[in-house]
Amino acid sequence: MQTETQIPKIFEDVQDFLPINGTDYIELYVGNAKQAAHYYQSAWGFQPLAYKGLETGSRDRVSYALRQGKITLVLTSPLQAGGPINEHINKHGDGVKVIALWVDDATYSWQATTQRGAESALEPQKLTDEHGEVIISGIKTYGETLHYFIERKNYHGAFLPGFKSWAPNYRPAEVGLQYVDHIVGNVGWGEMNKWVDFYAKVMGFTQLVSFDDKDISTEYTALMSKVMTNGNGRIKFPINEPAVGRKKSQIEEYIEFYNGAGVQHIAVATNNIIHTVSELKKRGVDFLYVPPTYYDTVLDRVGEIDEDLEELKQLGVLIDRDDEGYLLQLFTKPVLDRPTMFFEIIQRKGAQSFGKGNFKALFEAIEREQALRGTL
């Protein structure tokens, strides 16, 4: 495995006291992990990795770990009444509980962040089994979301101690997802800068870009966003807050249904968005509708692209360009019953930005969905 020392630092002004190698896993608390695992296998092509539950001696919870490329999802459900997982699901519905970060030293990561003001969620502890040991620690971030630090350099098992390898015969093919590009948090009114400061001061991140309500607004709704990144650029966390508009923004809708701040979307990268999105659509994943008129003028804005525009139009893939290149992106509808979390599929062709040129078309598409839900 590559270590932090080999990964170039690309943002020079980052304090970088907290080396992070990448996203280790994302854990969702869900009402029915078995069925959610089937969905992520069947519709998204995630491959079975590891399991813990009654059969492995876990009496209070069941977890399924699935992987595609470098993306690991963990789906966890409670096995008993009461307790923190049930409370979480009762309040938030299904949603992201843990964004786990892969580090070389989980004890130091916990010390460095708690010394700088992070609230501890989990003191460093050693988990062991016959495959070695993992050091795990954790801190709290926005809402009831946590960051865990995972040190796995002395571990050779499938996932984490406590899990057993999970190898069913049912294995729908992958759809070409490669890695987590960014994970976006929605926070409440006036809270964006508090969490931007948290990532800067407590975790040593720097601000990559900022969008105000003039950048991200339509006739009806608005939001503000700042993108925080760690030193090597492997971890990018945009933070959104609502802004005043004539109608209720998607961020307010989220906060209302999630009952607070939480993860809004997970952007996953592919190197062939046409293949990935075609496959996802075939398997029943619903994407936001992009009006065909978007494609009438898009090339005037973004210039020449390698892909066939007609194919992108068929799939509703959005295009944007910055100084470094262009990107292709597309957003699913919420993947849960509450209008909360969704996924973004992104293919970067040089561009390191986030699709600012698409914000208006995108938010108008979201407003159409909100109107159907009666939450605009």
Ligand SMILES: [Fe+2]
């Ligand atoms: Fe995004």
